[in-house]
Amino acid sequence: MSAENYTWDKRIEFIVRYMYDIDNNGFLDSKDFECMALRATIIEGKGDCSEKRLAEYNNIMKSLWGELSDLADFDKDGMITTDEFKEAVRKTCVGKKYDEFPKAMKAFIEANFKIMDINSDGVIGVDEFRYNAIQRLATNNIKIIDDAFNALLNEKDKAEGGLTLSRYQELYGDFLGKQDFNPAVFLFGPLAVED
Structure with a gap:
């Protein structure tokens, strides 16, 4: 797996495109975060949509959207472009540890861990990692996903x-906060599939 596919810019573009821009319109807005709340509730509930959990996720995502808007919507048009998002992450995360990240971002990261931890045992194993990665990745080769997990x-x-959870938080912090090539670049599986 080539390091050029894992530059900091490409990692941040990946976060926007595959994790936050739910409606794939090329920018982030409040609708994306409302959709993420519902998606998180259903995935965590394995199909069940608990009204209580949905309300909790709506609060998390509303806070995250508000915080991101304050940090990244520089022209105050209600939309955050990829470039605006990169600049906000650069200001709030680069060179910082996870504990120094904005509160809403940490809440999102913790919620994302719960979504990935399908069996709720407190550990993301290879099967759970595969399940999460394959939702975004077009590949016919399980080995590249397993190699990313093992890395x-x-x-x-x-x-x-x-x-x-603590290791996931550390890796997520490195994914966003370190600009070099490091093990955390594989946190969401391979970002690009090579032939």
């Missing part, structure tokens, strides 16, 4: 059977 793991992760 994330340190010895403690291997003993745990995968990624705990």
